Amino acid sequence: MEESQNKLGVEPVGRLLFRLAVPAITAQLINALYNIVDRMYIGRMPENGSLALAALGVAFPLIMIISAFASLVGMGGAPRASIKMGEGNLEDAKKILNNSFLVLIGISVALTLIFYLGKEPMLVAFGATENTLPFANDYFSIYLMGTLFVQISLGLNQFISAQGFAKTSMFTVLIGAIINIVLDPIFIFGFGMGVRGAALATILSQFISAAWVLFFLFSKKSTLKINPKYFHLEARIILPVLALGVSPFVMQSTESLVQITLNSGLKTYGGAQADQLVGAMSILISTMQFVMMPLTGLTQGAQPIISYNYGAGKIDRVKQAFRILLISALAFSCTLWAISMFIPQTFVALFSDDPALLELGVYGMRIFMAGTLLMGAQCACQQTFVALGQAKISMFLALLRKIILLIPLAIILPHFLGWKGIFIAEPVADVLAVIATVLTFAIYSRRLFAQPQVPERGSPELS
Secondary structure: OHHHHHHHHHOOHHHHHHHHHHHHHHHHHHHHHHHHHHHHHHOOOOOOHHHHHHHHHHHHHHHHHHHHHHHHHHHHHHHHHHHHHHHOOHHHHHHHHHHHHHHHHHHHHHHHHHHHHHHHHHHHHOOOOOOOHHHHHHHHHHHHHHHHHHHHHHHHHHHHHHOOOHHHHHHHHHHHHHHHHHHHHHHHHHOOOOHHHHHHHHHHHHHHHHHHHHHHHHOOOOOOOOOHHHOOOOHHHHHHHHHHHHHHHHHHHHHHHHHHHHHHHHHHHOHHHHHHHHHHHHHHHHHHHHHOHHHHHHHHHHHHHHHHHHHOOOHHHHHHHHHHHHHHHHHHHHHHHHHHHHOOHHHHOOOOOOHHHHHHHHHHHHHHOHHHHHHHHHHHHHHHHHHOOOHHHHHHHHHHHHHHHHHHHHHHOHHHHOOHHHHHHHHHHHHHHHHHHHHHHHHHHHHHHHOOOOOOOOOOOOO
């Protein structure tokens, strides 16, 4: 493990980023398959496939909220642990892991109870209709049983990556995804369980992923171990973790709020097409989340390099890592934009063979993805703020795109453009967010790179 840490500080940055990013990108793509595969199978269920697909689109925002809490702790704790390791403060890094573990368990219990008691009203609020509510309720009721597994597998896996074990982190999601892909058709079609079978396959695969993570973090190979010696919460440890984790939490949880707004708007303005429009939106959002995963993996690969070297005061390596990250992210987002504009059916046809749904999906894809051209710059800048421990700035930028821009636009534009305005809101918000994020990074990066100190609790950046 010590050798792995040393490589973060001395190995050539380009080669190091490639070595860490490829497994991280692979892991993100595989992780997306959990819900993508469910939708691909469910969309082809006989008779009720289109309705069931729309139902999963309704349930998915609630699932994203559950995942967002894992990011709150995991993506807040892992960069802090990397920075502490870079500073040579291994004791605090261990405390960060164990405090995070305890908080994830507490969150799991709370989320399971709250969502189970209020799931039906929530699903209706998120856009479920009389036709889709039974499917959405069946799926989500079973999914909730695996909340603890989600928190452990997603939240603690970040600490495996933070130590430089990118391949081990990748296998966390690879194992789970393979199990999910195998079990889905068996439970959905073989046992005739429909959406309930898809949910059961998902939580079983998440259980295996969580077991893999815990096995590694209890093993001798990991320097950051789960150890009862550290099983006591310390405010000075956990509060900066939660403060830094607010940004990725907001990014994921507001995705749920966005989907509520979009689904509700389509239900209001869609008329007789409402269920099909919600189904098409489910396809578009699933596609965007899947194809944007490589950007997330790329930033996760860069995070330990940036965090560790920032903590060690090696600012030249931090700058070099950011430059490579920015160029790579932009190249990817430009390629993604081209595919979405010229051959959108490549994505849409994966989810359904319903001609009406395909037509709406292809039409919507060109609008919905029009702002992705420069999204690579937005992701690179925002996630670098997280890697540098800048909680306040990263939180603002996370709020900007979804809460400040997209949701108001999705509410206002349909008054003038009907349901098409809901699709148009996405690229408008994307373009404005890119401009604001890049300008903010250009202003703040000079000061951050000139002062390689990590702000502690009570400082302006974390308060």
